[in-house]
Amino acid sequence: MFRINLKNNRGFTIIETMIAISIFLVVVTIGMGALLNASAIHQKSQDMRSIMDNLSFIMEDMSRNIRTGYDYHCIDNGDISRTDPHSCSVDGKGISFKSATGPQWIYQITDNGTLFDIRKFSDGYTSNPIQLNPAEVQLTSDSGFWITGAESPSSSSDTQQPFVTIRLVGVITYKGADTPFSLQTSVSQRQLDR
Numbered sequence: 433m434f435r436i437n438l439k440n441n442r443g444f445t446i447i448e449t450m451i452a453i454s455i456f457l458v459v460v461t462i463g464m465g466a467l468l469n470a471s472a473i474h475q476k477s478q479d480m481r482s483i484m485d486n487l488s489f490i491m492e493d494m495s496r497n498i499r500t501g502y503d504y505h506c507i508d509n510g511d512i513s514r515t516d517p518h519s520c521s522v523d524g525k526g527i528s529f530k531s532a533t534g535p536q537w538i539y540q541i542t543d544n545g546t547l548f549d550i551r552k553f554s555d556g557y558t559s560n561p562i563q564l565n566p567a568e569v570q571l572t573s574d575s576g577f578w579i580t581g582a583e584s585p586s587s588s589s590d591t592q593q594p595f596v597t598i599r600l601v602g603v604i605t606y607k608g609a610d611t612p613f614s615l616q617t618s619v620s621q622r623q624l625d626r
Contacts, residue, residue, distance in 0.1 A: 480611060483568055483604055487615060490550070490564045494539055494598055495619045501529035502621060504582040504594050507540060517582040517594075524577040527596060528556075539564075541575050547602065548575060571602040574614075594621040 444452075498504075505518040507526030526540030531554075538553040540561075547570035551561035565571065576599055581592030599616045 476607065476609075479606060480604065483566060483606065484613070486566055487569065487600065487613070491598060491600065491615055491617050493564075495617055497531060497537060498527065498529060498539075498596050498598075498619045499622050500532040501537065502594075504529045504579050504596065504621075506577060506579045506582065507538070519579045519582040521578055521580065522576075524579060527577045527579060539577070541571060541577075544570075547571060548573065550575070550600070565602075568604050568606050569602055570605065571600060574601040575599055595619070 503517050505516060505528050506520030506524045507528060508520040508523045525542075526538060528536060528538045531537045535554065536556040538556065539550060540553070541548050541550050542561075550564045550571060552564055553559050553561050578597040578599075579594065581594045596619045597616065598619070599614070601614045602612070604611045604613060
Protein backbone atom coordinates (compact mmCIF):
# COMPACT_ATOMS: atom_id res chain seq x y z
CA MET A 433 0.00 0.00 0.00
CA PHE A 434 2.59 2.46 0.93
CA ARG A 435 5.34 2.90 -1.48
CA ILE A 436 8.66 4.33 -0.35
CA ASN A 437 10.25 6.82 -2.66
CA LEU A 438 14.03 6.54 -2.24
CA LYS A 439 14.77 9.72 -4.18
CA ASN A 440 13.32 11.94 -1.42
CA ASN A 441 15.23 10.24 1.44
CA ARG A 442 18.73 11.20 0.39
CA GLY A 443 21.44 12.23 2.97
CA PHE A 444 24.29 14.71 2.59
CA THR A 445 26.79 14.09 -0.13
CA ILE A 446 30.49 13.92 0.69
CA ILE A 447 31.10 17.29 -1.00
CA GLU A 448 28.44 19.00 1.11
CA THR A 449 29.98 17.48 4.26
CA MET A 450 33.49 18.64 3.28
CA ILE A 451 32.26 22.20 2.62
CA ALA A 452 30.48 22.32 6.00
CA ILE A 453 33.59 21.02 7.81
CA SER A 454 35.80 23.53 5.95
CA ILE A 455 33.56 26.46 6.94
CA PHE A 456 33.54 25.20 10.55
CA LEU A 457 37.35 24.99 10.60
CA VAL A 458 37.73 28.52 9.22
CA VAL A 459 35.38 29.90 11.89
CA VAL A 460 37.18 27.97 14.67
CA THR A 461 40.62 29.14 13.42
CA ILE A 462 39.53 32.78 13.40
CA GLY A 463 38.00 32.39 16.86
CA MET A 464 41.16 30.76 18.26
CA GLY A 465 43.33 33.52 16.77
CA ALA A 466 41.18 36.18 18.42
CA LEU A 467 41.26 34.31 21.74
CA LEU A 468 45.06 33.93 21.66
CA ASN A 469 45.47 37.60 20.73
CA ALA A 470 43.20 38.66 23.61
CA SER A 471 45.20 36.45 25.97
CA ALA A 472 48.51 38.00 24.82
CA ILE A 473 47.13 41.53 25.24
CA HIS A 474 45.88 40.66 28.72
CA GLN A 475 49.28 39.25 29.72
CA LYS A 476 51.08 42.36 28.44
CA SER A 477 48.61 44.53 30.34
CA GLN A 478 49.24 42.55 33.54
CA ASP A 479 53.03 42.82 33.10
CA MET A 480 52.83 46.58 32.48
CA ARG A 481 50.58 46.96 35.53
CA SER A 482 53.17 45.12 37.63
CA ILE A 483 55.93 47.48 36.44
CA MET A 484 53.73 50.53 37.16
CA ASP A 485 52.97 49.11 40.63
CA ASN A 486 56.74 48.89 41.21
CA LEU A 487 57.13 52.55 40.20
CA SER A 488 54.28 53.54 42.51
CA PHE A 489 55.96 51.63 45.35
CA ILE A 490 59.23 53.47 44.68
CA MET A 491 57.41 56.82 44.85
CA GLU A 492 55.62 55.81 48.05
CA ASP A 493 58.86 54.62 49.67
CA MET A 494 60.66 57.85 48.79
CA SER A 495 57.71 59.94 49.98
CA ARG A 496 57.49 58.14 53.31
CA ASN A 497 61.22 58.47 54.02
CA ILE A 498 61.40 62.11 52.92
CA ARG A 499 58.27 63.02 54.91
CA THR A 500 59.81 61.77 58.16
CA GLY A 501 63.29 63.19 57.44
CA TYR A 502 64.76 66.63 58.04
CA ASP A 503 67.65 68.88 56.95
CA TYR A 504 66.90 68.50 53.24
CA HIS A 505 69.36 69.66 50.69
CA CYS A 506 69.00 69.56 46.97
CA ILE A 507 71.64 67.96 44.81
CA ASP A 508 71.65 70.35 41.89
CA ASN A 509 74.19 70.39 39.09
CA GLY A 510 75.85 67.32 40.59
CA ASP A 511 76.96 69.14 43.77
CA ILE A 512 77.03 66.39 46.40
CA SER A 513 79.40 68.14 48.82
CA ARG A 514 76.82 70.51 50.23
CA THR A 515 75.39 69.45 53.59
CA ASP A 516 73.53 72.57 54.73
CA PRO A 517 69.78 72.73 54.10
CA HIS A 518 69.37 73.96 50.54
CA SER A 519 66.36 74.44 48.23
CA CYS A 520 66.26 74.18 44.47
CA SER A 521 63.51 74.94 42.01
CA VAL A 522 65.09 73.49 38.88
CA ASP A 523 67.71 70.91 37.93
CA GLY A 524 67.46 68.97 41.21
CA LYS A 525 68.88 65.57 40.37
CA GLY A 526 68.80 64.36 43.94
CA ILE A 527 67.88 64.99 47.52
CA SER A 528 69.90 64.36 50.64
CA PHE A 529 68.35 64.42 54.09
CA LYS A 530 68.71 63.07 57.60
CA SER A 531 66.40 60.13 58.05
CA ALA A 532 64.23 59.69 61.12
CA THR A 533 66.59 56.90 62.22
CA GLY A 534 69.67 59.11 62.01
CA PRO A 535 71.88 58.42 58.97
CA GLN A 536 72.07 60.60 55.88
CA TRP A 537 69.90 59.23 53.05
CA ILE A 538 70.28 60.20 49.42
CA TYR A 539 68.01 59.65 46.44
CA GLN A 540 69.81 60.55 43.25
CA ILE A 541 68.96 60.35 39.56
CA THR A 542 72.13 59.19 37.85
CA ASP A 543 73.10 59.19 34.18
CA ASN A 544 73.64 55.65 32.87
CA GLY A 545 74.80 56.67 29.40
CA THR A 546 71.67 57.39 27.41
CA LEU A 547 68.95 57.55 30.04
CA PHE A 548 68.82 57.75 33.84
CA ASP A 549 68.31 55.53 36.89
CA ILE A 550 67.24 56.42 40.40
CA ARG A 551 69.52 55.22 43.18
CA LYS A 552 69.28 55.20 46.94
CA PHE A 553 72.16 55.59 49.39
CA SER A 554 71.10 54.76 52.95
CA ASP A 555 74.26 55.93 54.75
CA GLY A 556 75.45 58.93 52.81
CA TYR A 557 77.77 58.19 49.93
CA THR A 558 79.65 55.62 52.04
CA SER A 559 77.10 52.88 51.32
CA ASN A 560 76.67 51.01 48.08
CA PRO A 561 73.80 52.48 46.07
CA ILE A 562 70.65 50.49 45.43
CA GLN A 563 69.08 50.94 42.02
CA LEU A 564 65.37 51.41 42.63
CA ASN A 565 63.91 51.29 39.14
CA PRO A 566 63.60 47.93 37.36
CA ALA A 567 65.70 47.30 34.24
CA GLU A 568 62.68 47.85 31.96
CA VAL A 569 62.27 51.41 33.28
CA GLN A 570 64.53 54.17 32.05
CA LEU A 571 64.09 57.72 33.30
CA THR A 572 64.63 60.82 31.18
CA SER A 573 66.28 64.13 32.07
CA ASP A 574 62.83 65.55 32.89
CA SER A 575 62.92 63.56 36.15
CA GLY A 576 64.01 65.35 39.26
CA PHE A 577 63.46 66.73 42.73
CA TRP A 578 62.30 70.25 43.53
CA ILE A 579 62.66 71.47 47.10
CA THR A 580 61.31 74.68 48.64
CA GLY A 581 61.60 75.88 52.21
CA ALA A 582 64.59 73.70 53.12
CA GLU A 583 66.63 76.51 54.68
CA SER A 584 66.46 76.76 58.47
CA PRO A 585 64.07 79.49 59.67
CA SER A 586 66.72 80.77 62.08
CA SER A 587 69.30 81.28 59.33
CA SER A 588 67.07 82.90 56.69
CA SER A 589 63.81 84.69 56.20
CA ASP A 590 62.25 81.41 55.00
CA THR A 591 59.24 80.53 57.12
CA GLN A 592 57.84 77.88 54.79
CA GLN A 593 57.74 74.25 55.86
CA PRO A 594 60.02 72.14 53.62
CA PHE A 595 58.15 70.89 50.56
CA VAL A 596 59.54 68.36 48.07
CA THR A 597 58.17 67.53 44.62
CA ILE A 598 59.34 64.29 43.04
CA ARG A 599 58.85 63.77 39.32
CA LEU A 600 59.70 60.57 37.48
CA VAL A 601 59.38 60.70 33.69
CA GLY A 602 60.59 57.99 31.39
CA VAL A 603 59.95 55.01 29.18
CA ILE A 604 59.06 51.42 29.97
CA THR A 605 60.60 49.11 27.36
CA TYR A 606 58.91 45.75 27.48
CA LYS A 607 58.88 43.07 24.78
CA GLY A 608 60.01 45.51 22.13
CA ALA A 609 57.34 48.12 22.89
CA ASP A 610 58.06 51.51 24.46
CA THR A 611 55.45 52.96 26.81
CA PRO A 612 56.01 56.48 28.15
CA PHE A 613 55.04 57.35 31.73
CA SER A 614 55.04 60.33 34.05
CA LEU A 615 54.57 60.18 37.82
CA GLN A 616 54.67 63.09 40.21
CA THR A 617 54.04 63.50 43.91
CA SER A 618 54.61 66.18 46.52
CA VAL A 619 55.70 65.68 50.10
CA SER A 620 55.88 68.03 53.05
CA GLN A 621 57.97 67.45 56.12
CA ARG A 622 55.94 65.85 58.90
CA GLN A 623 57.65 67.60 61.83
CA LEU A 624 58.39 71.27 62.15
CA ASP A 625 61.86 72.50 61.16
CA ARG A 626 64.50 71.78 63.76
